[in-house]
Amino acid sequence: MRAHVRVPCSTSNIGAGFDCVGMALDRWLVAEARLDAGAGAEPRLVRLGALAVLGDAPAGDDLLVRGFALACADAGRAMPPGLRPEDTSEIPVARGLGSSAAALVARALLDDALLGLGLGAARVAELGATEEGHPDNVAPMLFGGAVLGLPAGDGRWTFAPLPLHADVAAVVAIPEFHTSTKAMRGALPRELPGGTAVRAGDRSPALVRGRTTGDRALQAHALDYLLHVPFRRALIPGYDAVVAAATAAGAWGATLSGAGSSLIALAPRGRAPAVADAVRPGWRAAGLAAEVWVAPVATAAQVGG
Template identity: 30%
Template sequence: MNEIKVFCPATIANLNCGFDVMGLCLEGIGDEMIFRKVPEKGIRITEITGADLPYETDKNVAGVAALALIKSANPDFGFEIEIHKKIKAGSGIGSSSASAAGAVYGINELLGRPFSKHELVAFAMKGEVIASGSEHADNVAPCLLGGFTLVRGYNPLDVIKIESPSEIYAVVLHPHIEVKTADSRAVLPSSIPLKTAITQWGNLGGLIAGLYSKDYELIGRSLQDVVAEPFRKSLIPNFDLVKNSALDNGALGAGISGAGPSVFALCKGQSSAERVAYAMSSSYLDTGIPFDIHLSKVNDEGTKTIDY
């Protein structure tokens, strides 16, 4: 195999109570990347569509992640990469993570899969430094592995995949504004009260228990963020109205996707998700801000090879 095409899905990180440790993988929304073996060693990015991104390997999220992998694998040949972006940068649904995850997945496939998907997470994290200034896995883990993921810790890296209950659907409203991760981080307090932390821990434990037991009511009760959302929601026009419209129309829970500006809702069943998507869209119209609305099942497969 000398050439492959890869689908790199969008993701929702944080999931309210899982700030910086939880994420899920979306279906049908994602980038595409093409990889080719070439005789010359190293990584070369030959084409980028859909975004204005650097071609220099060491300045590109995909390039940095790819370089980290080949440094470990040390193949006697190199790779060309095409990046076709369909996830807007700064959208809050894992645009940079899709590039990083896709890069390590594609090269690993052409190398004959020397690394497992779990092992690829560490290489993909290197690319995230370019986008956000730090190595983190809450988006690249679900992008690679699919389903829900929990990042239990980083030293050593410990990522757990949780298969999604079959009736979970996600709705994402993406306003066409950009909220930079640095700005979203800047509004957070440097410390939180112990009572707040305990509430968040309880919700996170409840969410994980609800996913494993397929208890939709428990999932809904647990989807509450008392750490980041109270400070970040001011960066998203009409956030409270959109969130409340989702909850009033049957969503299990709703909140900020990643660092924003996207707003997500989790629902039980497709008909409920369709009703929530309509309500969220209706509540955002009076802002005058263009937006996209996505409805998706949870993608349990993650990054994958696709046909040309």
């Protein structure tokens, strides 16, 4: 028995969408698995593409296997013996583009397809959001486009698509260094002044409305988010230079993709190539190489037999 899936990468937070808004982008993790009844019980992983950097990490520590376990546990089933997964990914690891979430989603979807668990994308999104603690990566991967996710209690989540104006384009700059989500979380303060929290509150509706209408001022306001960006930017060499270059070239603004190290700029579609060209020198000035990509919005994860 065999199944395969394709899961897109995602950019999350997008400024004021901290821990609740994400968008699927057109780079993919492709995963395939088969059940071999004559093989041993321990999963035997094959990691290709961007996943090769994980080397021979134990299967028990791998989110690709964790996704299987989550799906089985939710359906009240045991992990099947003879699991043989193989994965190839275009999603760079530890760059703020959801590589871990994509692995989790891929395995849960494969388990659902292989074992006929009947979970479906919505339940896999809930399982992934609960496991990660936030829905902003897994939700767009499973539903496509831009998605808002909110906790509904008792392990349940509410998801809603966010329309994207036709003139809004994303430019992603992926530097050669990676970040630790744990370290980036640790950079956040435990408390904030009340005035800061109040000023941050108006930026979430500005993000949603700006993306829907293409309004420049609203998007610029929303991208520089007070609750996390000021505390994380110092951990990203070249951040200020890249953001300034993107804005000068016509972007509405730029911010961290997830917890970094990648940055995402939103720009009018016609200005996106110029923005991409402009941000490269910002990284070079910091002594870093970076891949810069005008990123199409992706559709939902795809499952096949």
